[in-house]
Every structure is written in C-alpha cells, then in structure tokens.
Amino acid sequence: MSNQQDDKASLDNVTLNIAVTGNVGTGKSSLVNAIRGLKDTDKGAAPIGDVETTMEPTMYLNPTSGTMPNVNYWDLPGIGSLRFKAETYMKDVQYQNYDFFIIVSASRFKDTDMMLANEIKKMKKNFYFVRTMTDVDVEQEERKGVTEEQTLQKIRNNCLGNLRTLGPPPVFLITSHNLERFDFPKLVNNLERDLLDEKRNALVMSLPVYSQQCLYQKNNAFKNATWAVAITSGAIAAATVPGLSLACDVAMVVAFLTKCYYSFGLNDGSLKRMSERVNKPVLAMVRESSVVVVIAKKSSLTTKMVARLVAAGVIQALRSHVPVAGTITAAGVSLVTTRSVLLEGVKNLYSVAKGVIEMAELP
Missing domain, CATH: 1.20.120 (Four Helix Bundle (Hemerythrin (Met), subunit A))
Structure with missing residues (x-):
C-alpha cells in the first residue's frame, strides 16, 4: 500500500509538459485543441488559420485545469519559419522543458520532419510521429476507387520508410475532427506505456x-x-x-x-x-x-x-x-x-x- 500511497498522493503535484511540433500548416493547433476536448471555434482554443498563427511556444491548459492534474500542452511554432530556423529550432523552443514531443505531419513527408526527428533523438527525448488530416486523404483516394485500408497502409509505409534510420519510431495516423477514428487510441496507449505512473495517470485523467x-x-x-x-x-x-x-x-x-x-x-x-x-x-x-x-x-x-x-x-x-x-x-x-x-x-x-x-x- 505504501507504493500506492506515494504514487497517488503525488498526482496533484505532478506536471506533464507535452510539446506539439512540426511544419507550418500541418494541424498542430487543431491537434492541441482536440486532445483538450475542444473544437477550433471554442473559447480558449488555440487559434488556427491559413497562415502561421503560433509565433512563440504557447502553453494551453486543460479547459478544466482547476480540477484536473497539471497537464500542459505546448503548441510550438512551425519549424523553418522566419523566426525559428531549422538549424537552431530545438534550442530556440527550449526542448529541455518538455517531457516528450509529438511531431505533426500532413500530406507529404518533408525533410524538416526528418530533421526534427533526428534533433529530438539527439537530445534524448521521446517523440511520436503523428500524421494528421488522414480523413481527407482517405476521402480523396476513395473517389479514385482506393479503399481506406489501402490508403492507410500506403501512408504508414511512406512514413515508416522515411523514418527507418531511427528505429523506426511508432507512426500514428489520426484526424483531429474525430479522435476515435484511426490511430489516436494507439497513440494514447503508447504514451501511457512510456510514462511513469503518476504522469500516466495525469494524462489519462486529462484526456477527453x-x-x-x-x-x-x-x-x-x-x-x-x-x-x-x-x-x-x-x-x-x-x-x-x-x-x-x-x-x-x-x-x-x-x-x-x-x-x-x-x-x-x-x-x-x-x-x-x-x-x-x-x-x-x-x-x-x-x-x-x-x-x-x-x-x-x-x-x-x-x-x-x-x-x-x-x-x-x-x-x-x-x-x-x-x-x-x-x-x-x-x-x-x-x-x-x-x-x-x-x-x-x-x-x-x-x-x-x-x-x-x-x-x-x-x-
């Protein structure tokens, strides 16, 4: 019982910092909103737009932060923007402040995706590669007669192929408009597996x-x-x-x-x-x-x-x-x-x- 007591008693004091990063326009802010249980138009949601809206690392709390554990979601500026050059990106966003990174990609795999993955690995931080807007790709391919399963496998193979020199790390296909669709549950299961007990509980309690x-x-x-x-x-x-x-x-x-x-x-x-x-x-x-x-x-x-x-x-x-x-x-x-x-x-x-x-x- 003593271990249970120590772990659970520390829950209110634990802080989990999750960094969401990637290229401009990949849906980073929409993902931050979705995992906080908010729509993009809700009060307190991270702003989205056709141009870069995140100019500095911005922290977003759970909408019910007064009652939930301290889980902080950080919407990071897009890599390669005018203020955040790829070469110094990790230092500029103060990588040491985050427990782990979620690299968000959309459409085609880009060189900066691989650069981010390499830099995060060099800093000995965990990262999870997330391909967003998967529903859009599925719908486009279905109009060509390609099945959902074939599209998902093609996207997954492409991501894994590009990341193969890194392990490869796990890849998750999601849509921020519908978290129960595709791989979001698998992403959460992986996060839980990799986190310490008290941070794992904080994550579970804070998710929608x-x-x-x-x-x-x-x-x-x-x-x-x-x-x-x-x-x-x-x-x-x-x-x-x-x-x-x-x-x-x-x-x-x-x-x-x-x-x-x-x-x-x-x-x-x-x-x-x-x-x-x-x-x-x-x-x-x-x-x-x-x-x-x-x-x-x-x-x-x-x-x-x-x-x-x-x-x-x-x-x-x-x-x-x-x-x-x-x-x-x-x-x-x-x-x-x-x-x-x-x-x-x-x-x-x-x-x-x-x-x-x-x-x-x-x-």
Missing part, C-alpha cells in the same frame, strides 16, 4: 472521453487514486459524519469526485460538445443522477462551501449506498469509510458516463 476503453482506463485510475485521499483522512477521528469528520475531509472527498466528474465528461461543456457531435440529447439522461446534479451545482469548491455541500446531500447520497459507513466507529478506521464513499462516488459517476458513451455510440 473518446471511447469506452478510454472511460474504462479513467475509471481504473480514479479507483486506484482513492487510496491517497483515504489514507490522508484516515488519521483524523470521526465526529459528526463518521470517517468524514472535519471540513477538510469533506472538501477532499468532494474535490476528488469533482475531478472525476470533469474527467468523465459529465460537465455541461463536454456534454454539449458530445451532443452536438452525435446529434443526441445526452444531457437529459445525465441529470437523472442525484450525485452528478449536486456536484454540477457546487463545482467551485472551497472550504467555505463545505457545509453547503454536505447539506445539499452529496456525502449522504453516497453513504446511503455504503453499508460499512454507518457501522464503522470513529477510532482509527476512517480510512475504510472514506475509501468506501470515494469508490461509491466513482462507481456512480462511471455508471452515468458509461450510459452517455453507449448513447453516443462511441466504440
């Missing part, structure tokens, strides 16, 4: 819900993370609410469940975007969950709001489903009660989010 597998991974991450909160509160004796005696304990529990609520995509912004994309009224079903409603109404959590949250019924609603919570005494066993409440809350939110995914018919 794009598939049933993604939601399942989020659910497991939050279930494991319940240990940190439970252990922290376990040393405090129970008083008014068994196992959740002090205001800080209640605040910790509700804050944790609020992170889960946003990560599972149950907030209004995420639901609205999904409803528009699948043309189905998923919001109405979500509002049937009492726990979701309470968290939604009180999503801005401060210590001063704890009493109102308890009165609103979020803790009681969860405790009513946890038999052990009503029978455990206060002396030294709040860990068990607190974790039971957390697990019940995660279970409740996961059930609602799973229903949303099924209604949206995501794979």
Whole structure:
C-alpha cells in the first residue's frame, strides 16, 4: 500500500509538459485543441488559420485545469519559419522543458520532419510521429476507387520508410475532427506505456472521453487514486459524519469526485460538445443522477462551501449506498469509510458516463 500511497498522493503535484511540433500548416493547433476536448471555434482554443498563427511556444491548459492534474500542452511554432530556423529550432523552443514531443505531419513527408526527428533523438527525448488530416486523404483516394485500408497502409509505409534510420519510431495516423477514428487510441496507449505512473495517470485523467476503453482506463485510475485521499483522512477521528469528520475531509472527498466528474465528461461543456457531435440529447439522461446534479451545482469548491455541500446531500447520497459507513466507529478506521464513499462516488459517476458513451455510440 505504501507504493500506492506515494504514487497517488503525488498526482496533484505532478506536471506533464507535452510539446506539439512540426511544419507550418500541418494541424498542430487543431491537434492541441482536440486532445483538450475542444473544437477550433471554442473559447480558449488555440487559434488556427491559413497562415502561421503560433509565433512563440504557447502553453494551453486543460479547459478544466482547476480540477484536473497539471497537464500542459505546448503548441510550438512551425519549424523553418522566419523566426525559428531549422538549424537552431530545438534550442530556440527550449526542448529541455518538455517531457516528450509529438511531431505533426500532413500530406507529404518533408525533410524538416526528418530533421526534427533526428534533433529530438539527439537530445534524448521521446517523440511520436503523428500524421494528421488522414480523413481527407482517405476521402480523396476513395473517389479514385482506393479503399481506406489501402490508403492507410500506403501512408504508414511512406512514413515508416522515411523514418527507418531511427528505429523506426511508432507512426500514428489520426484526424483531429474525430479522435476515435484511426490511430489516436494507439497513440494514447503508447504514451501511457512510456510514462511513469503518476504522469500516466495525469494524462489519462486529462484526456477527453473518446471511447469506452478510454472511460474504462479513467475509471481504473480514479479507483486506484482513492487510496491517497483515504489514507490522508484516515488519521483524523470521526465526529459528526463518521470517517468524514472535519471540513477538510469533506472538501477532499468532494474535490476528488469533482475531478472525476470533469474527467468523465459529465460537465455541461463536454456534454454539449458530445451532443452536438452525435446529434443526441445526452444531457437529459445525465441529470437523472442525484450525485452528478449536486456536484454540477457546487463545482467551485472551497472550504467555505463545505457545509453547503454536505447539506445539499452529496456525502449522504453516497453513504446511503455504503453499508460499512454507518457501522464503522470513529477510532482509527476512517480510512475504510472514506475509501468506501470515494469508490461509491466513482462507481456512480462511471455508471452515468458509461450510459452517455453507449448513447453516443462511441466504440
């Protein structure tokens, strides 16, 4: 349990910096928006345009950064632009500040793609080669009678052939307009495999819900993370609410469940975007969950709001489903009660989010 405690307790303190780089006009900004769960036209989205819009390394947070781990997405200027020469690009963008790079390419493989890959490898940083706008290529080739599978294989072989001297590294074909299509899930799986535990969990929690597998991974991450909160509160004796005696304990529990609520995509912004994309009224079903409603109404959590949250019924609603919570005494066993409440809350939110995914018919 000690390793679990150390890993999960450090989650709120971990920072993951992801650099998105490549040539001008390859869709770097659109990818940054997509992996933050935003459309290009949404408030807070990275700007896109027909000309270079990213003139300096620009950091973008998750739209719900107040509740999610610190995952920073860096939209880097295009290599070979007037201000960022290819020869000094890595130094100019301060490569040492990033955990790994995503090299974004589109259309034809360019010399600068290979130059970037070589330079990143020299700096002993991991990179992942992403070919964007794959849907456009597929549609163009289908009009010529070429199947989607043939087009994907041709693009993949071309990228791998050009990168063969580097290993070759993994290549992922994606479209920022539809993350569940093509290779985005494989990209995420590779990132998870290569990251340390706490950074892996931060990534999983921060990504938008794009598939049933993604939601399942989020659910497991939050279930494991319940240990940190439970252990922290376990040393405090129970008083008014068994196992959740002090205001800080209640605040910790509700804050944790609020992170889960946003990560599972149950907030209004995420639901609205999904409803528009699948043309189905998923919001109405979500509002049937009492726990979701309470968290939604009180999503801005401060210590001063704890009493109102308890009165609103979020803790009681969860405790009513946890038999052990009503029978455990206060002396030294709040860990068990607190974790039971957390697990019940995660279970409740996961059930609602799973229903949303099924209604949206995501794979």
